[in-house]
Each structure stands twice: as structure tokens, then as C-alpha cells.
């Protein structure tokens with residue numbers, strides 16, 4: 379990539395003071411590889427300080443829905459900004475949050491998910507669900523239900539509680555001794571065989587419905603979610619769905635759980651909630667759970683949990699605008715067409731090519747496995763996935779790998795031509 383004469387102020391100060399997530403910082407600060415500095419975005423395109431344009435191939439780590447600088451979302455944020463940017467949600471209410479809660483409940487209607495608890499990000503949405511679930515069982519006189527079940531290779535966030543549920547050893551093993559103990563299973567058969575499950579000791583099961591994103595786009599078998607709901611009902615165990623990634627159209631329906639007609643006891647939403655503009659999350663739950671927390675103040679049934687920026691009005695305004703865009707621009711229909719196009723292009727450009735292994739797709743989520751010419755996996759130290767994504771930047775594509783899987787998750791506003799260019803950029807990066 380062409381190098382400017384001198385590093386920009388952003389690069390110099392970044393190297394001197396910033397610490398990036400999931401990033402080996404010695405490599406990051408290597409003077410030979412200045413970081414890409416993004417200065418602006420429009421639709422599916424991000425512009426670098428280097429003057430070059432990049433397709434946002436992973437929707438800015440799975441958050442962006444309708445593109446960058448969408449006029450409607452920008453206007454909604456500015457309008458709210460003129461009123462008030464933030465007020466505490468502890469002790470006061472405001473219309474953007476009230477309206478958003480109603481809209482979310484309407485989206486899931488008819489159904490028992492009636493209450494919305496706001497927080498800041500995917501990890502906190504999960505923490506809220508876990509704490510609510512644990513307290514619920516205490517309040518209804520079953521304090522022996524203390525165990526949570528989570529799935530192998532799951533990802534539910536990085537705060538210590540959410541990480542306890544996570545099953546990716548690379549991210550979490552160092553902190554294992556500070557995490558709460560959980561029951562981890564690979565399959566529903568394993569779940570049914572657990573002693574704690576049969577003995578009524580389980581409070582809740584947490585799962586990413588239909589697809590585990592961080593587990594390199596691992597697709598669950600069809601019918602699995604419905605069967606899990608049935609098993610939970612049988613044992614009266616709460617089902618917590620982590621739709622932080624799958625929510626808001628990613629898998630083709632507004633929520634992934636719709637595809638198997640499943641209603642959870644807790645639904646966790648974040649990433650796409652604000653269209654990818656601001657950090658905001660929501661944990662939805664049922665009237666049955668909510669009512670267990672009611673009672674006179676002295677009964678101490680209150681849910682003692684909250685953050686300073688809970689239900690931030692700017693975030694709520696962005697989320698409301700994003701939901702309006704779904705209707706006005708008939709976005710779900712467009713997702714259907716675009717994911718069909720993505721499927722065709724993945725098959726045309728990449729499937730069956732030397733160096734490409736399995737390709738998995740659901741809606742506008744695709745995982746492309748990179749393998750050696752003989753189909754065997756690359757040694758991890760070669761970092762083939764990482765270098766392929768680095769190389770793809772030269773062909774105008776910005777995305778990230780997970781191990782040797784390259785992820786594509788286009789914003790919903792992408793044109794078919796832009797989706798084609800994303801897939802071709804992966805092909806070109808592989809070839810070079």
C-alpha cells in the first residue's frame with residue numbers, strides 16, 4: 379500500500395497512546411505498518427485518511443445496517459441532540475426510550491416479551507439477562523436453580539460475566555479462575571444428560587440462535603432451536619437468546635428466533651439496534667419474569683442493576699430512525715434479494731477454488747474457510763486469514779477474519795455490484 383511521506387497526527391498519537399481491542403500491540407505499533415485511519419463513511423463505503431475508499435465488508439464489526447451517514451438516522455440524532463443529549467434513566471423517564479421500548483415490543487408481538495431493560499452493549503445485555511434470570515428463581519422460591527448452561531465455542535461478550543458463558547478458550551482461558559462456573563454442552567443430547575438439568579438445578583440456557591458468529595459462522599442444525607425451547611419448557615428452564623449479532627434482519631428475518639417460531643424468556647439485542655451508530659442495548663423479557671420482581675419496597679424484590687448511560691436518548695433516537703427505515707425502504711425484502719446475490723457470487727467466485735474450503739451463509743452473514751491446496755488447514759502461525767484480509771484492503775475491501783475464516787457481512791444498503799466487489803476482493807486477495 380502506498381505510504382505517505384510522514385505519519386499523520388492520528389497515527390503518531392495512536393501509536394503513542396491507544397490500546398486497541400483484540401490486537402497484538404507490538405505488531406500494531408510497528409513503524410513499518412501504519413494503521414488505516416478512517417475519516418468518513420457514506421453508505422457501504424468508508425474513506426481512509428489515505429484518500430482511498432473501502433467497502434465496509436463486515437458492517438463495522440457487525441453493527442451497521444443501513445450504511446454510514448444515513449440522512450434519516452443523522453437527522454434523528456441531531457434533532458434529539460438539540461433537545462438533550464443525555465439524562466439519567468435512574469429516576470426519570472424520556473420519550474425516545476418509551477417509544478423505542480414500545481416499538482421493540484410491537485415488533486415481537488403478539489407474544490409475551492413485554493418489558494425492555496436498556497443497557498449499553500451486547501455484553502451488558504447478556505449480563506442483565508443472567509442476573510434477572512438468577513434473581514427470578516430466588517424470588518419465586520427456587521433458589522437451588524443456580525446453574526447456567528451455555529454452548530461450546532459460544533461467544534456472548536467480554537465483560538467477566540458474559541465471558542463466563544463464552545466457550546472460546548483463546549479469548550477467555552486466562553481469566554477462567556475469576557469466572558462463574560457454568561455447564562457447557564456441545565449438543566442437546568448432552569444437555570438432556572446433565573445431572574443438574576434433570577435435578578432441577580438449572581436457571582437458564584444461553585444460546586446464539588441459528589448461527590454462532592464468532593465460532594466462524596457455525597450454523598446450528600435446522601429445528602435445533604425449536605427443540606431447545608421444548609426441552610426448556612419441559613424442565614421449566616429459562617431460555618436466553620443472544621441475538622446481539624443476529625437481530626435486526628441479519629439472518630433474513632427481523633429476529634433469528636422467528637425462523638423456528640421460538641419465543642425466548644430473555645432476548646438480548648445490541649449491535650444493530652441503533653443501526654450501528656451508537657452504543658445501546660436492550661434485554662427483553664416476559665410479563666411472568668417481570669411480575670416476580672413486583673412487591674412493596676420493603677420486600678426488596680427490586681432489580682439493582684444499571685449503568686450511567688442506560689437508555690441514552692441519542693441512541694434511542696437512532697434506533698427509532700433505524701426501525702423506520704426498515705419499513706420505509708422495505709429493507710427485509712432487500713436483504714432477501716441481496717443474500718441471494720451473495721450466495722450466487724460466493725459460488726461463482728470462490729466455491730471449489732484451490733485455497734477455499736467450506737463456505738457457510740445465512741442471510742447476509744458469510745464465512746469463507748481458507749485451506750491449503752490439498753484441503754488441509756493452514757498452520758495457525760501462518761495467519762492466512764489475517765493476511766488475506768490485510769491484502770483485501772488493497773482491493774478496496776475492509777473485513778476481518780476469525781482464524782482462517784474470512785467473514786463477509788455487508789451493510790443492507792449495499793448494491794449488488796458492491797457485494798460482487800466484496801466477494802471478488804476476497805478472491806483477488808487469495809490469488810495474490
Ligand SMILES: *Cc1c(COP(=O)(O)O)cnc(C)c1O
Nearest residue numbers: 499500501533534535620622623
Ligand atoms: C458482539 C457480540 C456480543 C458482545 O457485544 P458487545 O457489544 O461487543 O459487548 C455478544 N454476543 C454476540 C453473539 C455478539 O456477536
